[in-house]
Amino acid sequence: MIPSVGVMRNHEKKPVIRTVGLTRHYTRNKQTIEAGRGLDLEIAPGELVAFLGPNGAGKSTTLRMLTTLIAPTAGTAEVAGYDVTRDRAAVRRSIGYVGQGNAAGHQYRGRDELFSQARAHGLSRRDARSRTDELLDAFDLTEHADRPVSRLSGGQRRRLDVAIGLVQEPAILFLDEPSTGLDPQNRVNLQEQVRRLNAKLGTTIVLTTHYLEEADALAGRVIVIDHGRTIADDTAAALKSSLGDLVSLEFGSAAHAMAGAAGADRIPGAHVTVTDTVVSVRAPFGRDAAPGLVADLAAAGTPVTRLEVVGPTLDDVFLNLTGRSLRESNETASAVDAADIAGDQNEGAAA
Incomplete structure (x- = not known):
């Protein structure tokens, strides 16, 4: 069971995430790359939303704007009632974020990483130890907690990443490609943790993925993004049934x-x-x-x-909308990926 630390939830109808015309452009080799193109979005408290699309579609760029890691080129976004540009510190206090890379230092022990994160979020030493033990148990990491992170398996590292993102029990959790690199068993285990978190605690969860099965199995709502633009937004069942x-x-x-x-x-x-x-x-x-x-x-x-x-599958939906298969589109990463990563490193460091 994923533990709670008594964080109050927002049960109002007001969206916890709202964007208007959210746009992000990069300049690469004197060419403008549109990683995000006028995204209008509202996400209500407690929703579990998947951004689905091929590599380079703009999914990660959108998440990085919403988590204040990079600034929008144009448009506005509010997360937990705070503007992502003007109130970055308040946004960061209100969310959990699990990026694509490993969150923990390879030479540190998993237990120490969780404890340090808990202390950084203002928990007392006693509460930080308790929270660390709770998360280690929730993600089946207790017996591995005193190993250096470099000695953990890929699935264990990814579960540790998610645990770190949950230290302060955020009301809003962002997961960027959470299952990438995991074997099928660990992928299923992680998906189950995400479902429990959403169902038991009412956490609003936004994740990016290019795994069709993951979006179909997890999300109550699927937002299909291609070339930085939203091309579909509905439940997976509705998107598929409309195709036949x-x-x-x-x-x-x-x-x-x-x-x-x-x-x-x-x-x-x-x-x-x-x-x-x-x-x-x-x-x-x-x-x-x-x-x-x-x-x-x-x-x-x-x-x-x-x-x-x-x-019908979600790949059929994507094929119907764009004229190409999502699976085939994922075989080749576009220039957006490289530009996105570079922008994240530069602007994230500046923030």
Whole structure:
């Protein structure tokens, strides 16, 4: 069980995160790179929101602006009621942040890192020790707590990163690619910790990810970002249902396939394509329409030899919105990534 230290929650309807026209530009090799383009956003208390998009889409840039690590080029943002430009210290006191890199020094013990963070947040030595023990237990790190961080596994380090981000029990937690580099088991374990934190304590959680399954499994709300701009914002279920199921019908001949396509075209909202002897039908509630379609085609003398129905994925949603696969887009990191990291290092140090 993730412990609580009695931090008061904001139960008002007022958004805890609000942006208007949030924009971030970089100059790289005399070219302007738009990592964030006029983002308008409201996140209510207790939401679990995933920013989904390919590498270089602007997800991490958005998180870094919201956590005051880099300043917006234009627009405004408020986090926990504080302006991210004018009230950076107040924002930082109100949030937890887990970046992509390791938060703990490699030569230090995990226990010492947690204790130091607790003291830095103003806890007494006694409370800091208690909080450290609670977090070590919550993230299954107690037996590894006295090892140097360099001797921890990747999953153990990542859990320690999240524990450090939770030292002051923030009402708002930002997680930047929390599962990157983790094996499947540790990824599932970390996702479970995030769910428990949101469900048990009502923590508002905003995470970035390019893992489709992670966004689908975790988030109550998915914001799809591409080229620095929001292109979709809804629940994962709503985004997928708006696209519809994919029904694949195989026939014994190309002539039968053409006749099958004509029949499938009568399904409301259907998008039909034919490849040789296979008819592909993308339609809302295609799963429900498939049995009746197969029966009608058989009665008309064009029997289906193979039927497959596949529910839509978030990758299908991204493909429909952009014309390319999210999985394929992630294979190549764009120039935004390098510029973003450089900007983070320079401006974060200045802050």
